Amino acid sequence: MPKTKTQDKKIGSTLIVGGGIGGMQAALDLAASGIKVYLVDSKPSIGGVMAQLDKTFPTNDCAMCTMAPRLVEVGRHKDIEVITLADIESIKGTAGNFTLKLKKRARFIDEEKCTGCGLCVANCPVHNIIYITPEKDEIEISDEHLKIMNKIFAEYKETEGALVPILQKANDTFNYLPEPVLRYTADKLNMPLSVVCRIATFYKSFSLEPRGKHIISVCLGTACHVKGAGRVTAAIESELGIRRGKTTKDMKFTLETVRCIGCCGLAPVLKVGEEVHGLMSKTMVPELLHSYDGAS
Numbered sequence: 365m366p367k368t369k370t371q372d373k374k375i376g377s378t379l380i381v382g383g384g385i386g387g388m389q390a391a392l393d394l395a396a397s398g399i400k401v402y403l404v405d406s407k408p409s410i411g412g413v414m415a416q417l418d419k420t421f422p423t424n425d426c427a428m429c430t431m432a433p434r435l436v437e438v439g440r441h442k443d444i445e446v447i448t449l450a451d452i453e454s455i456k457g458t459a460g461n462f463t464l465k466l467k468k469r470a471r472f473i474d475e476e477k478c479t480g481c482g483l484c485v486a487n488c489p490v491h492n493i494i495y496i497t498p499e500k501d502e503i504e505i506s507d508e509h510l511k512i513m514n515k516i517f518a519e520y521k522e523t524e525g526a527l528v529p530i531l532q533k534a535n536d537t538f539n540y541l542p543e544p545v546l547r548y549t550a551d552k553l554n555m556p557l558s559v560v561c562r563i564a565t566f567y568k569s570f571s572l573e574p575r576g577k578h579i580i581s582v583c584l585g586t587a588c589h590v591k592g593a594g595r596v597t598a599a600i601e602s603e604l605g606i607r608r609g610k611t612t613k614d615m616k617f618t619l620e621t622v623r624c625i626g627c628c629g630l631a632p633v634l635k636v637g638e639e640v641h642g643l644m645s646k647t648m649v650p651e652l653l654h655s656y657d658g659a660s
């Protein structure tokens with residue numbers, strides 16, 4: 365039966381409440397079918413809870429890697445209109461023909477002109493004042509740590525925003541970041557300890573616990589997982605008598621797991637320090653460990 369003119373014509377539009385990962389995907393699917401979509405969220409931006417996550421269960425994949433392409437696509441799609449800071453005041457009508465009334469709260473900036481450059485934040489005359497009550501007047505830091513840290517600070521004295529390289533140097537030198545070192549760094553850089561701790565706990569390469577002489581990083585990325593990285597990890601755990609994330613009592617080995625180290629062709633892969641060992645199997649584990657300080 366030939367289609368009528370009305371059946372051929374795509375009509376109507378859709379409103380999706382909630383700009384989380386589900387809302388964004390629904391908006392993209394509907395827009396791809398030629399339907400105009402209004403994506404409404406009460407928050408200042410879309411992204412939902414997933415934007416606050418580091419990893420997702422059960423694959424431990426990076427949350428931002430899943431979300432970022434959808435965020436960009438939603439922002440660019442000509443048929444998706446994102447309405448943030450908005451609440452639904454009323455809904456009228458029946459299925460297929462709803463009328464909604466939205467209340468949009470003020471953003472206090474011109475959304476047409478804002479490029480997100482951050483200059484307004486830098487020039488804002490209102491600042492939060494952070495009050496810190498020091499637990500101790502004096503930071504108790506050993507002479508050895510003090511000497512090393514002063515040398516590192518001297519190296520970066522001309523560098524602005526040197527917190528990360530300073531922590532990297534300290535972490536490389538001590539093999540972890542001792543608490544007095546973090547306190548001393550905050551004091552020297554004149555910044556809250558919370559900021560230093562936030563950076564120290566954000567990057568996986570920093571550790572707040574003493575680590576072993578050899579750091580074993582087993583890749584559990586998809587390619588390595590499929591090729592038996594789990595069995596290799598279990599063999600290392602059993603050989604060293606520790607669980608992943610832990611250090612042997614003699615401080616020789618720390619066992620860590622990572623996601624894809626870029627040698628998927630050699631899967632399953634692990635690193636000991638900076639040395640890469642590919643095509644691993646559980647039977648190769650004792651010999652490998654033995655080659656690093658006769659551990660087996």
Ligand code: FES
Pocket residue numbers: 583584585586587588589623624625626627628629631633
């Ligand atoms: S998944 Fe292991 S190196 Fe890529």
